[in-house]
Amino acid sequence: xxxxxVRITLLLFLSGFLTGTHxxxxxxxxxQIEANIVxxxxxxxxxxxxxxxxxxxxxxxxNSPAYDEMMKLMDTRMAYGKRITIKxxxxxxxxxxxxxxxxxxxxxxxxKRVAGETAALPVLIVSEGAGQARKGASIDLALSDxxxxxxxxKTNIERHKLEIASELLELGTIVN
Amino acid sequence: xxxxxxxxxxxxLLAAGMVARAQAQTDSSTNRPYETMSLKDxxxxxxxxxxxxxxxxxxxxxxxxxxxxxxxxxxxxxxxMGALRLVPGMIVREETNGxxxxxxxxxxxxxxxAPFDVAANTTTLVMIDNRPVYSYLRGGTFWETLPxxxxxxxxxxxxxxxxxxxxxxxxxxxxxxxxxRQAQKDGLYLNAGTLGGSYHTYIDNVAAGYRFNPRWxxxxxxxxxDRHRTQPSYYEYQRNQYLADPAYxxxxxxxxxxxxxxxxxxxANAVDKYAGNIFVNGELPAGVKFxxxxxxxxxxxxxxxxxxxxxxxxxxxxxxxxxxxxxAFHNLSMQLSYNGGTQAITADSGGKYDFYVVGGTAEYNYxxxxxxxxxxxxxxxxxxxxxxxxxxxLKNGLLNTRGVIESRSGTLRGEYRLLGSRLxxxxxxxxxxxxxxxxxxxxxxxAATYKLSTRQLVRIVYSEAPRSANIFDTYVSxxxxxxxxxxxxxxxxxxxxxxxVRLMSARLFEIGYRxxxxxxxxxxxxxxxxxxxxxNTPVQTRPYTILQGADTILISPLVPTTLPMRLQQQxxxxxxxxxxxPFELNPFLTVQHTEALDFAPYANxxxxxxxxxxxxxxxxxxxxxxxxxxxxxxxGGMAANYKLSERLNLNLNAYAYTSQVYYQVANxxxxxxxxxxxxIPAKMIxxxxxxxxxxxxxxxxxxxxxxxxxxxxxxxxSDAVPFMAMGGxxxxx
Numbered sequence: 001x002x003x004x005x006v007r008i009t010l011l012l013f014l015s016g017f018l019t020g021t022h023x024x025x026x027x028x029x030x031x032q033i034e035a036n037i038v039x040x041x042x043x044x045x046x047x048x049x050x051x052x053x054x055x056x057x058x059x060x061x062x063n064s065p066a067y068d069e070m071m072k073l074m075d076t077r078m079a080y081g082k083r084i085t086i087k088x089x090x091x092x093x094x095x096x097x098x099x100x101x102x103x104x105x106x107x108x109x110x111x112k113r114v115a116g117e118t119a120a121l122p123v124l125i126v127s128e129g130a131g132q133a134r135k136g137a138s139i140d141l142a143l144s145d146x147x148x149x150x151x152x153x154k155t156n157i158e159r160h161k162l163e164i165a166s167e168l169l170e171l172g173t174i175v176n
Numbered sequence: 177x178x179x180x181x182x183x184x185x186x187x188x189l190l191a192a193g194m195v196a197r198a199q200a201q202t203d204s205s206t207n208r209p210y211e212t213m214s215l216k217d218x219x220x221x222x223x224x225x226x227x228x229x230x231x232x233x234x235x236x237x238x239x240x241x242x243x244x245x246x247x248x249x250x251x252x253x254x255x256x257m258g259a260l261r262l263v264p265g266m267i268v269r270e271e272t273n274g275x276x277x278x279x280x281x282x283x284x285x286x287x288x289x290a291p292f293d294v295a296a297n298t299t300t301l302v303m304i305d306n307r308p309v310y311s312y313l314r315g316g317t318f319w320e321t322l323p324x325x326x327x328x329x330x331x332x333x334x335x336x337x338x339x340x341x342x343x344x345x346x347x348x349x350x351x352x353x354x355x356x357r358q359a360q361k362d363g364l365y366l367n368a369g370t371l372g373g374s375y376h377t378y379i380d381n382v383a384a385g386y387r388f389n390p391r392w393x394x395x396x397x398x399x400x401x402d403r404h405r406t407q408p409s410y411y412e413y414q415r416n417q418y419l420a421d422p423a424y425x426x427x428x429x430x431x432x433x434x435x436x437x438x439x440x441x442x443x444a445n446a447v448d449k450y451a452g453n454i455f456v457n458g459e460l461p462a463g464v465k466f467x468x469x470x471x472x473x474x475x476x477x478x479x480x481x482x483x484x485x486x487x488x489x490x491x492x493x494x495x496x497x498x499x500x501x502x503x504a505f506h507n508l509s510m511q512l513s514y515n516g517g518t519q520a521i522t523a524d525s526g527g528k529y530d531f532y533v534v535g536g537t538a539e540y541n542y543x544x545x546x547x548x549x550x551x552x553x554x555x556x557x558x559x560x561x562x563x564x565x566x567x568x569x570l571k572n573g574l575l576n577t578r579g580v581i582e583s584r585s586g587t588l589r590g591e592y593r594l595l596g597s598r599l600x601x602x603x604x605x606x607x608x609x610x611x612x613x614x615x616x617x618x619x620x621x622x623a624a625t626y627k628l629s630t631r632q633l634v635r636i637v638y639s640e641a642p643r644s645a646n647i648f649d650t651y652v653s654x655x656x657x658x659x660x661x662x663x664x665x666x667x668x669x670x671x672x673x674x675x676x677v678r679l680m681s682a683r684l685f686e687i688g689y690r691x692x693x694x695x696x697x698x699x700x701x702x703x704x705x706x707x708x709x710x711x712n713t714p715v716q717t718r719p720y721t722i723l724q725g726a727d728t729i730l731i732s733p734l735v736p737t738t739l740p741m742r743l744q745q746q747x748x749x750x751x752x753x754x755x756x757x758p759f760e761l762n763p764f765l766t767v768q769h770t771e772a773l774d775f776a777p778y779a780n781x782x783x784x785x786x787x788x789x790x791x792x793x794x795x796x797x798x799x800x801x802x803x804x805x806x807x808x809x810x811x812g813g814m815a816a817n818y819k820l821s822e823r824l825n826l827n828l829n830a831y832a833y834t835s836q837v838y839y840q841v842a843n844x845x846x847x848x849x850x851x852x853x854x855x856i857p858a859k860m861i862x863x864x865x866x867x868x869x870x871x872x873x874x875x876x877x878x879x880x881x882x883x884x885x886x887x888x889x890x891x892x893x894s895d896a897v898p899f900m901a902m903g904g905x906x907x908x909x
Contacts, residue, residue, distance in 0.1 A: 029221070034219055036210045036211060037215060037219070040215040073211065106391075127392070129361070136716055146331065147221065171219060
């Protein structure tokens with residue numbers, strides 16, 4: 001080892017490690033992107049009960065780092081002038097009182113049942129993984145060709161009495 | 177010219193400045209880049225893992241490119257090596273049909289006038305799912321022995337620059353990481369393809385699997401490849417011409433001949449291989465996740481490989497199997513792998529050996545508040561043995577011994593984000609202890625990225641990485657011939673290993689810029705400076721005498737020796753990606769200047785028994801410098817894709833380089849200004865691929881390779897590479 005190399009190593013390590021008190025550890029960007037995409041849905045979907053009092057609730061079923069990213073992101077965000085609350089639901093929950101229901105990849109087995117139980121409710125079901133919009137989700141987030149892509153089932157969205165903006169339809173693939 | 181000292185100082189000042197600025201402004205900004213992006217922009221973020229973690233390509237701290245399965249298929253590539261022509265910074269030259277010389281930024285044919293084994297690319301670490309497939313025989317990669325085919329691959333990640341601190345020893349000049357496919361949806365997974373084309377080119381593959389749920393899946397795949405050469409003749413050094421079906425070949429010194437079929441049992445063959453793989457991904461109830469891959473391959477190719485003293489081409493046969501186990505539990509991830517088998521680097525006697533490489537690595541991701549540290553330990557043991565195939569008394573084999581190269585590494589990585597993630601500092605440093613040469617070697621990588629805006633990033637990188645020792649240089653013990661020079665007096669040449677040869681290493685300083693403009697255009701710019709040294713090659717050293725009965729034998733040993741020569745390279749790579757609607761264009765270009773310093777065209781030490789050794793030796797070039805002629809000054813390519821309709825896709829791609837001159841060891845042997853020197857002309861290779869999808873999942877394709885029929889050879893006295901037409905069917909469910 002050369003002394004010069006050792007000096008550089010120590011200097012850069014010290015400069016990095018000692019100045020880290022206000023820094024953020026890196027999170028996986030896929031989940032950051034997922035959280036931000038879910039937030040954007042609040043701008044492109046019309047809920048019929050948006051004038052009702054109370055928080056705008058995003059429910060999450062299953063475990064995913066996307067939950068933590070939503071918690072961080074939505075803390076400072078509003079939807080329809082309301083505070084956004086992230087609420088975790090067990091897969092066998094009796095009811096899903098939320099505007100968006102995010103089903104993680106881990107919990108996808110319950111998608112069909114949850115879609116049936118919420119069929120009459122104004123709930124946008126968003127699921128991780130390709131092919132879920134054909135199985136009951138309103139929109140799924142599919143990782144394909146190194147990008148996250150949207151698969152949108154317009155029929156499912158309308159079944160939940162929601163309106164989707166044409167701009168959002170143009171950004172995804174319609175899989176009715 | 178920028179010196180490394182200046183670069184080091186610059187880096188230190190920049191790093192210090194950035195840190196100081198970050199401390200002053202940490203509280204002033206809390207916005208995170210993705211939060212400011214539109215939905216359309218979020219959907220256009222490319223996801224890669226170029227720094228051993230998944231992240232957006234725009235954010236990657238290293239010079240990195242990702243080639244996706246879709247891009248490979250659209251371009252009509254038929255091999256992993258050929259696909260690398262779509263990656264910026266790669267120099268890829270075809271030797272025979274389907275066999276390529278692959279270089280990263282082209283520190284190639286170094287040292288000049290060396291045997292192929294020495295001058296081949298031994299500084300790029302090729303991996304499959306992070307498992308190194310490095311050959312420890314003499315360094316480098318036996319590409320034909322990769323058990324996976326294009327159908328098994330999800331993407332290929334290429335990292336340019338020394339990266340041993342992130343990827344382990346031998347990532348001296350960069351990394352090519354091949355990531356395999358996984359089933360993306362529950363249920364049946366099936367794909368198959370068949371291709372036929374010019375020069376008896378046939379490639380078949382099939383893969384079947386099942387994804388039970390997001391946690392469990394299994395895939396089994398197999399591939400077969402058969403390619404013939406594009407010409408029947410071989411170049412022979414002695415007669416300095418290509419010979420088609422000669423009665424025999426004559427070696428360098430004219431004292432040995434070989435029957436053609438002794439060297440080339442199947443002269444028409446370029447590639448003949450088949451392989452099978454199993455990929456399992458699972459998750460146990462306790463939260464233990466794992467990936468398991470296993471497979472085997474058999475291959476025989478004719479390519480430029482080892483120095484056989486007759487012609488540049490050798491018949492290389494390999495039979496090998498592997499197993500790769502990758503468990504992960506919470507923040508701890510491990511990788512345990514085995515790769516072993518039998519190889520023969522020439523069909524002639526004395527080139528066969530058994531080998532196995534076992535390796536293990538464990539990485540822990542520790543996060544405490546704002547601090548993230550990733551300690552990593554790893555161990556590798558490579559064992560090569562030709563005792564079963566050689567007469568150890570006559571020492572007529574390749575090694576005539578059993579050799580072991582061991583390495584133990586410890587690495588520490590740290591990362592911080594400041595200014596609301598706009599400034600990112602990455603530091604990684606590793607210590608590797610080798611059994612030969614004994615001692616600790618440092619590798620490090622420091623990178624800083626700064627986001628000028630959410631879609632523009634600048635970065636600086638400074639890194640150094642060593643290459644490990646290899647079995648041949650460390651252990652070889654070979655008799656190279658003897659002759660009587662007097663009464664009971666003999667002169668003999670022997671090859672002897674040198675366990676203390678210094679490890680070749682390279683340092684890099686780089687400044688990069690990435691920018692995305694609108695939704696259609698992205699630009700990547702890299703300015704790099706590389707300083708590499710401690711190259712070695714077998715040279716004739718001080719003689720000694722032994723007594724054998726009444727005979728006296730004067731021994732002239734040929735010993736791998738560290739050369740004083742260094743290599744300095746400065747260059748720029750620019751690549752664009754433009755995608756307006758159904759049309760997509762991706763041009764890329766590298767311009768570089770490469771100089772060899774302190775090189776002498778002699779393969780002996782001052783005390784060797786060669787004419788004028790005191791004046792003409794490996795040290796007599798100290799103080800000199802010249803442009804390295806074997807690396808192109810300019811090279812690059814482009815891929816243009818047009819989606820004509822939902823069912824029809826047309827891709828036009830090209831690869832080009834400027835002229836080069838290759839200097840091979842025959843230049844020293846004959847020293848006639850002709851033999852051992854090959855002028856490779858500039859060349860542009862244009863390919864087109866049309867894909868028709870008559871029904872979902874089924875694709876028919878036709879490919880034209882080298883449409884301009886530029887027939888010149890691309891590597892030293894190897895085969896011509898003419899136009900080829902191919903076509904086939906793929907099914908992907």
